[in-house]
Structure formats: structure tokens, C-alpha cells
Amino acid sequence: MGSLIAQVVSVTLMNLGSLRRRLWMSLAMVFASAVVVAILLAFLAMAKGFEATMSGAGSSQIAILMREGSSTELNSVILQDQVNLIAESAGVTRDANGPLVSPELxxxxDGIKKSTGTEANIPLRGLNKIGMAMRSNMHLVEGRMFTPGTNEMIVGEGVLREFDGFDIGKEVRFGKNLWTVVGAFSTGGNIFESELWADVKIIQSHYNRGSSYQSIRLQLENNGDLKPIEETVQREPRLNLEVQTEQEYFASQGKQLQYIATFGWIISAVMALGALAGALNTMYTSVADRAREIATLRALGFSNFSAFCGTIIEAMVLAATGGLLGSLAAYLFFDGLNTSTLGGSFTQVVFSFEMSPDLFVQGAVLALVIGFISGFFPAWRAARMPVVVAFRHAT
Amino acid sequence: MSEEVLFQLKGVSKNFVKGKETISIFESLNMEIDCGDFVAIMGPSGSGKTTLLNMLGGVDQPSGGEVWFDSERIDSLSEGALTQWRARNIGFIFQFYNLMPMLNAQRNVELPLLLTNLSKSQRRHNVETALALVGLSDRAKHMPSEMSGGQQQRVAIARAIVSDPKLILCDEPTGDLDRATADEILEMLQLLNRDHGKTIVMVTHDPAAAKYANRTLHLDKGQFVQREIVA
Incomplete structure (x- = not known):
């Protein structure tokens, strides 16, 4: 066994030592592997960042109610009497001022994206003081809170970062209405930072919504316990509402964009096939280039297993080097990169690419798979190399 | 089999199939090589010299007949077993040296010892001894590209003898060298045979090289046509 390991180590070191002779082809393999891994990681980092933005917004302490059959707030309608009925329900936290219920619009x-200069949708949320208090991680980072009953609004940090014209003190026109930006807020990087917030009553008035809303948020008495609210909804025929925790709601919204990760894997798989073709060519060339050396070692008594291992390890080292460079490039170019995409409500969700350690592992696995497959068949050829080749080839 | 006979070929034949045609290289070839012998095998191109050398080295298998080595029949061994047998018993010297270009002389000579259970210090000692024997102690750290053809062939000789094999097989060992260097290499082979008792089989085109051997076998159309004792 010791001899076999010594053979494999020696052959591997010799193969790697001879890479200079095949420098450009080897670099091409490293590059192909790097590109495939970098592209995969870019997609995965995008999906991860989006998921983190969505899931970070949800609390299991908060319930969200929307009209039955509405998958998003945008296509939900809730009337004032329904808000009143829910406010009276059991299971809702109450303080000295009454139930903690926030009907929201x-x-x-429209906003102009800084990156492209094109128009994109931004959600304008109308809410009251209770709604704001329910977002426990919300805090003003600049300026002041809007004054209820006025055309003032505050903007999320994501909007400030990605869109033009929302600096504090600026006036913004939406249709016939002129708004003034008076403050900027943070909610710890979650989806709420992609929104504009203003007084719900003013939005009802400007957008002719009468006394209707689109969602109700309420603070649960017991964390995650929706049962009393569900019972109220079932008992009261006027409440054609669906209830879920905010955490569940955003998790389901995030899942809608899970296709980003799936798409990333599909694109990477297709590219990996191209990289494999190039890598196979590189490795077959490597075996041909080393034919006399392989045959000589076999003549000296080295096993065909060592020839096999030496070749496949060479392929895996090249592919893993590419994977490492691709991961590094993905980290340098994409980690923390701010961008926005269309969310579940046809509005822009601002989020950051997130390179987590598990993504690096996935990149490494992909690189090693490329290396293994591209090395396997050339390694098989190396192992079956006729020893007489040692006697045939001239220098 | 006599105790002195190291190698014996009994009625060996070798055929190649090329398309629908079967080409016969040998028919009923018989041969004996004694321990301590130095045999030169000569013959025109295509006479089967290298094929014979390959069979002696366990690199190629005969189509028929028997090949015995030191009372062991080797023509029926599996490829894996033959590989191990080569590692134990055979040292190869090639026409174009076949050194590993990325390894220095010392590491090249050490290669056959990696197949043994010798410790690192034992391996180093054996390598130094082999390099000293071929007069290249001062070139141990040199890469093949930094050495002349004659020096590279001496490194190859050191590699062939370092594990103390019973038989050294040489395939045109001076075919790539000038006359003076060729003579140096042949004198070294003669010294290994005469003073160290190594059994050597050498394939060569060169009658001057064959004169260094104890005897010469002439191969033509798959048969030994005459035997000539040179020394």
C-alpha cells in the first residue's frame, strides 16, 4: 500500500511538474472551470441575497391578512368594517391605546433606476403609527418621520440607493400629487427598504381608495399562534380573508424567485458541458504529451492505477484551481452588490448578492465534478497505455 | 532448467493481426540466456529484435510457446503480475534515455526504488551508489535538459541498476550517441557485466556495439540465423 501511495504521489507530482509544457491548454481548462463556477455562484448569490431580503422581513409575531385568493397585497382589498371586526378578535395584542392592528395600503x-435610467415600479405603502411600531427593526437613518395628514413620505435605504430623485428634501411627483421626502429609514436590509412610506389616510385620498385597504397587519398575542384569528375569520361571514404569519407570507414570496437558483444551475450545467469538452481535450492532450513518460514508468514497474490516479488528480487540480479563482472572482465582483429585481407584486425589490460559505462549497463541488469527469476518460487511456510506447517514441 | 539459465524461450511465436491479415514475427523461436551473460541481438529492421526484447521484458506477450525466467513461467502472468515482476527483475535502458524531464538525475534514478519498501535514507544511499558507479555523483541535482546525451544515458543506466535487477535490457542504448560517447556507455555496460555480474541483453544495429557483448545473436525473419561468440 505504501508503495502504491508513493507511486500515485510521484506520478501526480510529475504530471503537475510537466504542466509548463502544456501551459496554455491547462490555463484554458482553469479558465473554463473558473467561468462556470463564477457564473453559478453569481446566480446562487443572487438567489441567496433575494431570499435573505425576503425572509428577513417576516416576523412570526405578526399576522398578515389579505382577501381570500390574493397571493400578494397588490391584488387584495379590505374594507374598514373588516378591519374593525379583526381588531376585536381574540389573539390580538392590545396595549393602553387599544389593539395593535395596522391596516395598510x-x-x-414610478421611479427612475440609477443603473439603467429606466422607469421601474416602487411600492408606496400607506400605514399608521402602529404599523410603523410593528416593524421593530425600523429606524430612521436620516431626516425625520412624515407628519400624518401631509404629503410627506420617508424612503427606504434601498430605494435611496437604487433610484434617482429621492434624496431628503426633494419633491417627487406621482401623477397629480407632489410629495416631499423628509426622511430615510432602514429595516436591517429586508424588503421593506425597497418601499416608500407615507400616511395611509393621505394615500387613500390621493388614490381614490375610499376607506379601503389592502392588508391588515396585527401583533399576535402568542408568537405564531394564528388560531384565534382563524376562528374569528371562520365564524364571521363578512371576513373573506386569509391569515398567515408575516414570516410565512414573505417566505412564500421568496420561493417565487427560487427559479433564480434553478436557472443558475441549468445555465452552469450547460456551460459546464462546454467546459467539459475543452477540459477533455486538454486532458487527452496531456496524456498524449506524456505518453512516453507514462509508458516508461509502466515499464519500470509503476502500476496502471498510478497512471490513472495521476491523470485524474491533475484534471481535478486544474478544475479546482479554476473553481477557486471563479469563487474568488464571484466574491470580489458580486458579494454585497446591490441590485433590484421584480418582486411578487410587480414592484422592484432591492437586495444585495450574498456569498455565503455554503455557496463556495457548491462551487467547489461543481469544479471537482468537472475535473473528475474530464479526467476520467483520459485517465483510463493513460492506464491502458501500451508499455511498448516507451520503446517507440523519440524525444 | 539449468540453474545457470536465467531466461528460456521455448517454441515462442508472435503474430500481429493487421486488418484481415495475420503477420507472423516469430515461429517456434528457442533461446537461452545464462546468468551473467551479455548478449547482443542484431538484425535488420523488422526482424523482430524489439519485439523479442519486449517479450523478454514482460512488456509484450507471445502468441504461443513458453517464456521462463529464473524457473518461473512468465508468459501466463496477468498484466498486473507482470508489472510487479518487471519491477523486481528487470532494468530497462532505452535508446532515447526516457528520463523524466521534470525530475533531476537523483529523482530519476530513485524512481524504481519507489516500488520497494526501502526507507527514504536507504533509497538515497542506493541512488548515490548507482550515480557514483556511472560517474555522475556531481550531477545528481542536474535536470536532464542540463546534461549531454551521454550523461543522460548514464543516468538511465544508474536507474536501470539501482534496484539491483537480475536482468538489464537495452534497446539501442547507443543509437542516439556519437561514437566516443557510445564507446563510454558500452564500456560501462561491459563493466557492469564483468565486474558486477549483471546479465545484459542488448538490441543493436551497430556491429561495433555488439563487439562489447559476450555473444551476438542474429535475428532475421523471426529466426536466429547464426551464433557468434565475440569474447
């Missing part, structure tokens, strides 16, 4: 306005 959610309309779409």
Missing part, C-alpha cells in the same frame, strides 16, 4: 409608483 400598497400602491405602485
Amino acid at each position: 400598497y400602491v405602485i409608483v
Whole structure:
């Protein structure tokens, strides 16, 4: 066994030592592997960042109610009497001022993206003081809170970062209405930072919504316990509402964009096939280039297993080097990169690419798979190399 | 089999199939090589010299007949077993040296010892001894590209003898060298045979090279046509 390991180590070191002779082809393999891994990681980092943005917004302490059959706030309608009925329900936290219930409006306005200069949808959320208090991680980072009953609004940090014209003190026109930006807020990087917030009553008035809303948020008495609210909804025929925790709601919204990761894997798999073709060519060339050396070692008594291992390890080292460089490039170019995409409500969700350690592992696995497959068949050829080749080839 | 006979070929035949045609290289070839012998095998191109050398080295298998080595029949061994047998018993010297270009002389000579259970210090000692024997102690750290053809062939000789094999097989060992260097290499082979008792089989085109051997076998159309004792 010791001899076999010594053979494999020696052959591997010799193969790697001879890479200079095949420098450009080897670099091409490294590059192909790097590109495939970098592209995969870019997609996965995008999916991861989006998922983190969505899931970070949800609390299991908060319930969200929307009209039955509405998958998003945008296509939900809730009337004032339904809000009143829910406010009276058991299971809702109450303080000295009454139940912690926030009826909210959610309309779409236009903004100009800094990156492209094109128009994109931004959600304008109308909410009251209770709604704001329910977002426990919300805090103003600049300026002040809007004054209820006025055309003032505050903007999420994501909007400030990605869109033009929302600097504090600026006036913004949406249709016939002129708004003033008075503050910027943070909610710890979650989806709420992609929104504009203003007084719900003013939005009802400007957008002719009467006394209707689109969602109700309420603070649960017991964390995650929706049962009393569900019982109220079932008992009261006027409440054609669906209830879920905010955490569940955003998790389901995030899942809608899981296709990003799937798409990333599909694109990477297709590219990996191209990289494999190139890598196979590189490795077959490597075996041909080393034919006399392989045959000589076999003549000296080295096993065909060592020839096999030496070749496949060479392929895996090249592919893994590419994977490492691809991961590094993905980290340098994409980690923390801010971008926005269309969310579940046809509005822009601002989020950051997130390179987590598990993504690096996935990149490494892909690189090693490329290396293994591209090395296997050339390694098989190396192992079957006729020893007489040692006697045939001239220098 | 006599105790002195190291190698014996009994009625060996070798055929190649090329398309629908079967080409016969040998028919009923018989041969004996004694321990301590130095045999030169000569013959025109295509006479089967290298094929014979390959069979002696366990690199190629005969189509028929028997090949015995030191009372062991080797023509029926599996490829894996033959590989191990080569590692134990055979040292090869090639026409074009076949050194590993990425290894220095010392590491090249050490290669056959990696197949043994010798410790690192034992391996180093054996390598130094082999390099000293071929007069290249001062070139141990040199890469093949930094050495002349004659020096590279001496490294190859050191590699062939370092594990103390019973038989050294040489395939045109001076075919790539000038006359003076060729003579140096042949004198070294003669010294290994005469003073160290190594059994050597050498394939060569060169009658001057064959004169260094104890005897010469002439191969033509798959048969030994005459035997000539040179020394």
C-alpha cells in the first residue's frame, strides 16, 4: 500500500511538474472551470441575497391578512368594517391605546433606476403609527418621520440607493400629487427598504381608495399562534380573508424567485458541458504529451492505477484551481452588490448578492465534478497505455 | 532448467493481426540466456529484435510457446503480475534515455526504488551508489535538459541498476550517441557485466556495439540465423 501511495504521489507530482509544457491548454481548462463556477455562484448569490431580503422581513409575531385568493397585497382589498371586526378578535395584542392592528395600503409608483435610467415600479405603502411600531427593526437613518395628514413620505435605504430623485428634501411627483421626502429609514436590509412610506389616510385620498385597504397587519398575542384569528375569520361571514404569519407570507414570496437558483444551475450545467469538452481535450492532450513518460514508468514497474490516479488528480487540480479563482472572482465582483429585481407584486425589490460559505462549497463541488469527469476518460487511456510506447517514441 | 539459465524461450511465436491479415514475427523461436551473460541481438529492421526484447521484458506477450525466467513461467502472468515482476527483475535502458524531464538525475534514478519498501535514507544511499558507479555523483541535482546525451544515458543506466535487477535490457542504448560517447556507455555496460555480474541483453544495429557483448545473436525473419561468440 505504501508503495502504491508513493507511486500515485510521484506520478501526480510529475504530471503537475510537466504542466509548463502544456501551459496554455491547462490555463484554458482553469479558465473554463473558473467561468462556470463564477457564473453559478453569481446566480446562487443572487438567489441567496433575494431570499435573505425576503425572509428577513417576516416576523412570526405578526399576522398578515389579505382577501381570500390574493397571493400578494397588490391584488387584495379590505374594507374598514373588516378591519374593525379583526381588531376585536381574540389573539390580538392590545396595549393602553387599544389593539395593535395596522391596516395598510400598497400602491405602485414610478421611479427612475440609477443603473439603467429606466422607469421601474416602487411600492408606496400607506400605514399608521402602529404599523410603523410593528416593524421593530425600523429606524430612521436620516431626516425625520412624515407628519400624518401631509404629503410627506420617508424612503427606504434601498430605494435611496437604487433610484434617482429621492434624496431628503426633494419633491417627487406621482401623477397629480407632489410629495416631499423628509426622511430615510432602514429595516436591517429586508424588503421593506425597497418601499416608500407615507400616511395611509393621505394615500387613500390621493388614490381614490375610499376607506379601503389592502392588508391588515396585527401583533399576535402568542408568537405564531394564528388560531384565534382563524376562528374569528371562520365564524364571521363578512371576513373573506386569509391569515398567515408575516414570516410565512414573505417566505412564500421568496420561493417565487427560487427559479433564480434553478436557472443558475441549468445555465452552469450547460456551460459546464462546454467546459467539459475543452477540459477533455486538454486532458487527452496531456496524456498524449506524456505518453512516453507514462509508458516508461509502466515499464519500470509503476502500476496502471498510478497512471490513472495521476491523470485524474491533475484534471481535478486544474478544475479546482479554476473553481477557486471563479469563487474568488464571484466574491470580489458580486458579494454585497446591490441590485433590484421584480418582486411578487410587480414592484422592484432591492437586495444585495450574498456569498455565503455554503455557496463556495457548491462551487467547489461543481469544479471537482468537472475535473473528475474530464479526467476520467483520459485517465483510463493513460492506464491502458501500451508499455511498448516507451520503446517507440523519440524525444 | 539449468540453474545457470536465467531466461528460456521455448517454441515462442508472435503474430500481429493487421486488418484481415495475420503477420507472423516469430515461429517456434528457442533461446537461452545464462546468468551473467551479455548478449547482443542484431538484425535488420523488422526482424523482430524489439519485439523479442519486449517479450523478454514482460512488456509484450507471445502468441504461443513458453517464456521462463529464473524457473518461473512468465508468459501466463496477468498484466498486473507482470508489472510487479518487471519491477523486481528487470532494468530497462532505452535508446532515447526516457528520463523524466521534470525530475533531476537523483529523482530519476530513485524512481524504481519507489516500488520497494526501502526507507527514504536507504533509497538515497542506493541512488548515490548507482550515480557514483556511472560517474555522475556531481550531477545528481542536474535536470536532464542540463546534461549531454551521454550523461543522460548514464543516468538511465544508474536507474536501470539501482534496484539491483537480475536482468538489464537495452534497446539501442547507443543509437542516439556519437561514437566516443557510445564507446563510454558500452564500456560501462561491459563493466557492469564483468565486474558486477549483471546479465545484459542488448538490441543493436551497430556491429561495433555488439563487439562489447559476450555473444551476438542474429535475428532475421523471426529466426536466429547464426551464433557468434565475440569474447
